[in-house]
Amino acid sequence: MADFKDELSPELVGRLADAFSEVSGSFDSADFQQRAVSGLDGLELKARVTWIARALAEVLPASPDDAARLIQHAVDNDNQDGKGNLQGWASMAVNEYIATAMLDRPDIALPLLGTLTSHYTAEFAIRPFIDAHYDTTMEQLKAWTTSADEHVRRLVSEGTRPRLPWGRRLYQFIDDPTDSLALLEPLVNDNSLYVRRSVANHLNDISKDHPGLVLDTARRWAGESTQGDFVVRHGLRTLIKRGDPGALAILGFDHDAPIELTELSCSPSAITIGETTTISFTLHASAPTKAAIDYLVHYQGAHGAKAGKVFKLTVRDLPAGEPVSFSRRHAFKHVSIRTIRPGPHRIEIQANGRILGATTVDVVAER
Structure with missing residues (x-):
């Protein structure tokens, strides 16, 4: 079975180069590929993403506004021509570039991540913005809860998970999940199982640090929600495994049954x-x-x-x-x-x- 890191390959770098050179005559495709491929073999998955993102930073326009316009043109072109050069792991490298090179410009970076998240989830790239620009990013996330795109709605939940696997931990939500939990409220009854599964995983994350809050939330959701049964059941799984009587009772199990x-x-x-x-x-x-x-x-x-x-x-x-x-x-x-x-x-x-x-x-x- 191929290692995930092998997805970040010279062939992927070539597709990235094509995505940008097709919409910009000034994008130096050869220079980018040389920078991105040199030294790639010895790196693991996350390091490869960072390496390719750094190569992008060295070749894309120095102006964040110009770079953002170029990325948006590339995304629009990729959506139209159907080649998929910015789909999947290739988009992950672009997300990483945005999270580093544009961290001081949430006004242009956040809309780009919202656009790119359907190509490959931006759940990792959104997290530095939560740390660096909390109020601005939380306002954007709140607005995204009503997006017509299920990928964007899922980004709200997945991007704010306190203990997202592979992602940097959001210690402000580990300490106090009140704000992230508020973002989940409009998504509990989402028509998309893709979104509801993320909400359940987020709830399960919170349960590891605030079981009482999760039990109170789960009881309310179980009583009020129209599609929340799965969210509650899946979101309580850690507490159920621990044999928590309150979690068991919510799902209809009597802890003291003979x-x-x-x-x-x-x-x-x-x-x-x-x-x-x-x-x-x-x-x-x-x-x-x-x-x-x-x-x-x-x-x-x-x-x-x-x-x-x-x-x-x-x-x-x-x-x-x-x-x-x-x-x-x-x-x-x-x-x-x-x-x-x-x-x-x-x-x-x-x-x-x-x-x-x-x-x-x-x-x-x-x-």
Whole structure:
């Protein structure tokens, strides 16, 4: 599988050069390509974006107004000719250029980012403007909540996420998310699932620092919104995994429901790194119960067992007095985000946020 960094390639640089040279006789395509490609191979993804953006800064007009006009012409031309030279990763480099070279000119930079976000999301590039020009940028974001373009509306939510993956953290919203949460209010019932998914992810970000505020918001949205069910359900996922009683109650799960666990086992109970065990168990409810059923794995870390990693299993209506059996195969394989270490791994079964019981699988080193 190709690495994402390989998308920022000499071929992409060539497409960028074409996008600008087609609308400007003074754009030095050869000089730009030489600057952008030289040294690109040794860089990782983010560094490649920065490198190409720096090359753009060295070749585009020094005047921000002239550069903005040229970028807008290139975007308009790209939309008309259908070549897509400014689509995808190529647009990411242009966004980065705007976020650095035009940081002192939000009056021209923000409209450009609004135009470019449908080519490749400007969620990363908008964040420096929030830090540097808070009031101006927040006013623009508020205006964008009513944009006809779903990409622009999504930019409002995604660009202000406190803990956006790959993006710089917005500590002002980590400390106090009041202003970013206000931007979400017009988007909860957005007709676009693309937008609502971002709102849910934003709400989930906030839940990591302000669970009480998120629970209050989720209760209100669940009661008032017309399309907010997905937003609430997906936005509470971290709290649900933590077994938060308030979050569970919002989604219709009783944290204290009478559920008992029996016949829990892992088969085989001893495996080699890379192998799979089957987790099996039975649940008994004394009254009809809607149950969110998960299991937790306490992986071995460098200094002992880690906190449990929650894996979603299923949501099931448990009938009164009737046993219901479950099983799930779980592989103890190395993955990009986790190294498997030998040792006992505790497996816990969780229903409606309560740990009902545990067993252990012994994982030994590969032979």
